[in-house]
Amino acid sequence: MASTAISSGLQQLQETLNGSLEGHKLASMAKDTKDYNNPNARLTTDYGVKQENTDDWLKVVTDDKTGPSLLEDHAAREKIHRFDHERIPERVIHARGAGAFGTFKLHKSLEEYTTAGVLTDTSRSTPLFTRFSTVVGSRGSADTVRDVRGFAVKFYTEEGNWDIVGNNMPVFFIQDAIKFPDMVHSAKPEPNNEVPQAQSAHNNFWDFQYLHSEATHMFMWQQSDRGIPRSYRMMQGFGVNTYTLLNAKGERFFVKFHFTPQLGVHSFVWDEALKLAGQDPDFHRKDLEEAITNGSYPKWDFGVQIIPDGQEHDFEFDILDATKIWPEEQVPVQYVGELELNRMPDEYFTQTEQVAFCTGHVVPGIGFSDDPLLQGRNFSYLDTQLSRLGTNWQELPINKPVCPVMNNNRDGQLRHTITKGTVNYWPNRYEATPPAKKEEGAYIDYPQQVAGMKQRLRSKKFQEHFSQAQLFYNSQTEAEKSHIAASFSFELDHCDDPVVYERMSQRLADIDLGLAQSVAEMVGGSVPQKAGRPNHGKTSRLSQTQFQPKNPTIETRRVAILIADGFDAVAYNGIVAALKAAKAVPYTIGPRRSAIYAAGEQKGSSKGVTPDHHLEGMRSTMFDSVFIPGGADSVATLRKSGRALHWVREAFAHLKAIGAVGEGVDLVRDAAALPGVEFSSSESVVDSYGVVTASRTKPESFKEVLKMAKGAADFV
Ligand code: HDE
Secondary structure, eight states, X not given: OOOOHHHHHHHHHHHHTTTOHHHHHHHHHHHTOOOXXXXXXXXBOTTSOBOSOSSSOOEEEOSXXXXXXXXXXXXXXXXXXXXXXXXXXXXXXXXXXXXXXXXXXXXXXXXXXXXXXXXXXXXXXXXXXXXXXXXXXXXXXXXXXXXXXXXXXXXXXXXXXXXXXXXXXXXOSOSSGGGHHHHHHHHSOOTTTOOXXXXXXSHHHHHHHHXXXXXXXXXXXXXXXXXSBSOGGGSOEEOOSOEEEEOTTSOEXXXXXXXXXXXXXXXXXXXXXXXXXXHOTTHHHHHHHHHHHTTOOOEEEEEEEEEETTOTXXXXXXXXXXXXXXXXXXXXXXXXXXXXXXXXXXXXXXXXXXXXXXXXXXXXXXXXOOOHHHHHHHHXXXXXXXXXXXXXXXXXXXXXXXXXXXXXXXXXXXXXXXXXXXXXXXXXXXXXXXXXXXXXXXXXXXXXXXXXXXXXXXXXXXXXXXXXXXXXXXXXXXXHHHHHHHHHHHXXXXXXXXXXXXXXXXXXXXXXXXXXXXXXXXXXXXXXXXOSSOOOOOOOSOOGGGSOOSSOOOTTOEEXXXXXXXXXXXXXXXXXXXXXXXXXXXXXXXXXXXXXXBTTOOBTTBOOBOOSEETTTSOGGGOSEEEEOOOHHHHHHHHHOHHHHHHHHHHHHTTOEEEEETTHHXXXXXXXXXXXXXXXXXXXXXXXXXEEEESSXXXXXXXXXXXXXXXXXXXX
């Protein structure tokens, strides 16, 4: 096929990238890319023959009589046959996800600890693909459910692919990989009726959590606001497992990987997340796409925590236990690089669905540790790709490394590479394709001394399960703590087996008596009278309120502007311009999606403003903030609309910044007819409960409103 728009677009991009690694990856993908939106292309069969009719099966037919369809129609059979086999098995977990391409830049070399080029060469720009996901739900489930989020990054480095297959929480439910199938079975829909979908709020999940006290720390994270992130762009990423780094002197270091979002960590409130699951199940997917397409590229600071070999036993916890963090106060995070996402995939299936991450994919200078969860993962990821993608999945464009690949792994179903040569084994008489030497960049395994009894046991420090659960809870703000209590109350209310909610209420007393008592009362468990163990009272930097941007911004925040006929054009245009200038994303919402006319404008003499959506089509949940410009007729219409009042009330209940000017303030006042909530009607700018109102429209009002909207970033 002639060079098409997409592949030539990719090629152009590649040329501008000037022979860089990113250019290399793009060029390699361009070879496999075809443009369907090309008016010069023609429909063909899979074997390349142009087709004149793909709408009617070849059949015996006259003007008034339809006879049998003919088996001889190969093109029709091919079309149906290909359709019949379109589906592949979804990921056994993390089935629902969204991906994006990006770049990794290193600011500070880690050569003291590693030889890995990607972590030592500050002149490099390493291309990458990131896939975010929920864990429990099926591929078609909702984005905003309470769950852990996957944060998987494939770095296409000069020395081969390096995958960090992480999550948005730094710990995990279990310590030993052999428990994984039990754990996942308990979280997935129950086996008898396949209920519930994408929920941890059911008997089996909480039964397992109680029976595995090692899960206590992790379920506190999952029940916290971290379980309902506002955006993939606003969550942390953690490698979770302990890896190792190896430097040029052959010294080894233990390492944990961190990604901290430059936009800060933000979450929904639960009511919002629940509603969004129905109102817009693709909310996170669309959010990522909206930001990248608008050029507001999400960025994370990349950091490492490092413990030198020999110091691994200096901690009260085992540094190989994935249910434990390394508190930052004990092992600081060194931020050394930046990950940016800047390009959406061209096609979901071939890129986001077919990407195959493996914890086993490490590059020279990076290695594993004896973390028993990681060791099992190293088997599982390689293995699972086989049932999802078949053999030769490494050759799919999204999975191909940017460096040369050559070995004697051959054949298998759907092999693409054609390897020339007369031998396919090593050693061979030609000395063809010999193994690499260390100085040629070969992967070197650390010569680790190992001794011990072969046993099905866990070592001593792995037996302590509550200390860091307390540490996490103690570190939360009062608002975050109340969200945790509300979350347990919701989840355990969905468990109808008293054994489950009774026991879980008792378990919470191992963390905090007050928490256990409030949850037990809500869910009908017997109320614990004394703490299961004393609280050590320690805290760490674990509240998400401590991960906020240095310069708060409303960039990428979605602001709904409510208007009806007769709106104040000065106020409307002013706020739209101010929001755009601040790189926020304004959406105009009206009672209908056909033109709305400003005060003094006439249908016919003016085009009016065409809203992006109408009040029934989108709900306040889909926006970060609501603004109501003045205009007597506009506001009178909105004040009569139950939906408009609900919009403002709901936004208020979800702690969103609300702004109103001129008569718009009256709508806020109507909506705020709640006990104990009062809004002044004075002419100056009023800021109370996160609501900014200014009865007189003046430029300063917009500034105040914007300031408040920025403040919205602080609501957790
Ligand atoms: Fe995974 N996990 N996992 N996991 N995991 C998979 O691999 C597994 C664990 C994580 O976007 C599977 O390709 C075992 C921890 C992410 O494609 C599977 C254990 C962490 C993704 C698998 C764990 C993760 C997966 C399913 C316990 C955070 C999605 C499909 C030992 C550090 C990757 C696949 C993507 C996916 C196994 C525990 C993160 C079955 C056995 C801990 C982000 O191989």
